[in-house]
Structure formats: C-alpha cells, structure tokens
Amino acid sequence: MMAAVYTGQGHISVEPVPVPQIGPGEILVRVEACGICHTDLKKVEHDLLPPPRIYGHESAGVVVQVGEGVTKYRTGDRVIAFHHIPCKKCFYCSKKLYAQCETYKRVGITAGFEPAGGGFSQYIRVMDWIVRDGVELIPEGVSFEVASFVEPVNTCLKAVVEMNPQPGDVVLVQGQGPIGLLFTMLVKRTGATVLATDAIPERLALSRKFGASESWDPRTEDVARLCKALTEGRGVDQVFVAASAKGIVDQAIASSRPGGKILLFAQTSDTERIELSGADICKLERTLLGCYSASVDLQAESARLVFSGDLPVEDLVSHRLPLSEIREGIVLALHPDGKSLKIMVQPQRLS
C-alpha cells in the first residue's frame, strides 16, 4: 500500500509500505478520508517525535478484515476510530482526566513503524482496546469526510463542556480556523453570544455564518475595547484561545471580565512561553485553564452531533487531496489563506 511517511523535520515521503498485519481483537480499516490536524503539522515541522512515523488521526473508512474474537464489527462496516482510548481504571481516569492516563497516551492505531495514527496511508490497523471502546459506526448517508470530524469535534466539545457557557453569556473565540469555527458552532448552541477574532477576512465571514455576532481582525481592531463595549464595560464572560500567537493570551485576559474564564486550547508547544500579570488572575479572580484531546465520555455525543448534520462540518472542508499531494496539503495548512480551511486527505486516490 502507499503511505505518507514522516522521515524527519519537515519531510514527508509518499512511498510503498507493507499493509499492516492484524492480531486477535483487532480490525484492518481501508482509509477513505483523513483530515489534517494542526497537531500533525507541529509534529512534522518541529520534529517533535523521532521518525519514521505515519501520522493522521482523523480517519474514516471501511473495515476490510476482522481479527479473531471481534464480534462488534464486520467486513464492510463504515467506521471512524479514535487513536487514543483511556483505561477507565487509573487515578487520572477516576478524575476524568483521560488525556493524562498512561493507556490513553499509547497510540492504538498504526499503519506501520511507531504507532502514530496512520491515517495518511491506505490501511490502518486498529488495536484491540480501541476496537473495544473507540470505534463508531458511520450511519448510511453520512460521507467519510464528514465522519472524520467526530474526533476534532470531540476535543472541542470537551472544552465547551468544561467551560459550560450559559445562555446570555458573552464568549470570545480567538482564532477561526477549523477548530475555532467548531468552537463558534458549539458555543452558539449553548445560547451564549459568540464574538470571534481572526486575521483572515474569509474566516471572519464564516464565523458570522456559523453564529458569531461580531468578528474582528485582532491586528487592526482593539479587541478588548470592543468586547467591553458590548458588555457594559465589563469584558466577556469566557474566552476560548484557539490560536497560538504572541500576546494572544494577554489579549484574552484584557478582553475578559473579572471572574471570567480563559481556556487555552492551542498552546500545545512545550517551548511556547506566556507572560502575564499575576494580578490580572489573582486580584481580578479570573480562572485560566487548559483542555487537551478527546473525552471518551463525549464520544457518542460528538458522533451524534456530526452524523445528524447538526454541525455543518462539511462547510469547513476547503481541499480534498490525493495522498500524493499531502505535502501540498501540509504547506497549505501551515500557511492558511482565504481559500484554505480543513484539508482532507483521500488516501485511496493516488493522483
């Protein structure tokens, strides 16, 4: 089969690799669609993990082989699969901090080499603990590319549940890329008012289409002042930081009211440093929190939101590329412009 192999900083090689062998309790899935996630870009560009690896963790496809003992799935089933599933028994799982569970941190889907998701290839081996709890059937009539959004929607839904915005709250979402736009859609559904920022005009227009009342370019507008003007001078109740840029957390704090909540979602780089005034948190009684990856408790709800069409995720797809053009897809995603949003890889298309 063909796979896009990460071979070292910034390099991806589309090359033949063996189709993975499955064992008892496992399934083999033919990948029909896999979205490019920002975390894939970071791993490729900043050499976060040693090569070779095959990335891609937003996979949707068809079961083509089932291992001994698998009864839940059959050949021909259309599925999505999560690459991380927690043990549900350890200290962190008991606190519902699934992303901190040691089992969760093990990647349970591979196309070869050190398991890394494998979705940027034609076939993936889904390991037994993922088959048990991390696979969802795609209903008839739902496309593979739409289904591939269940994983990113889960990660965003987890953050929205954590923040728990209320009807009448005013919420700022910084960054309106594919993830920021999902936040805009999800927060809007809670009955809160959504304000949004992004530097790309087309993304600002989309944010209004998906529910933002106002959206601004933070480079040319005084976001904190505008947020205060809309909240009787207080500032917004909550901020979702869905982009990483210098000064963005400072802007989140300046835009929020005393006692407000700020959630860091895009700050996944170990080397990124944030400088803040301690008094802005302490004296003004704000809460600064982090949220990372998916929650198995929200898997069924995420699947329902995507499969029902309640979230118009299809509108987020800007490019559908064959595996051979994945490098162009990565460059596009790294340097977004008005025409690029979610980049979908279709591994069964070779050109």
Ligand SMILES: [Zn+2]
């Ligand atoms: Zn991701």
Ligand SMILES: [Zn+2]
């Ligand atoms: Zn655990």
